[in-house]
Amino acid sequence: MELTGHDECCGFGGSFAVRLPEVSTAILDRKLANIEATGAECVATCDAGCLMQMAGGLSRRGSRVRALHLADLLEGDSA
Secondary structure (H helix, E strand, O other): OOOOOOOOOOOOOOOHHHHOHHHHHHHHHHHHHHHHHOOOOEEEEOOHHHHHHHHHHHHHHOOOOEEEEHHHHHHOOOO
């Protein structure tokens, strides 16, 4: 399913998350809310920074949604 705001940043952006953590967190919170609103079991990305940012945020929220790298999803390693 298509994610609302799929074309919006997750807030990681290299050193952006370190230099502007409050802004980064606000961007991530919006992204995670959109992800959780889908009701999907997982979200896939092909960028390692986005994967780390979203997986960490989902974990801290206690979300049941898993963040997967696109290669893992295509390989079938989503268990």
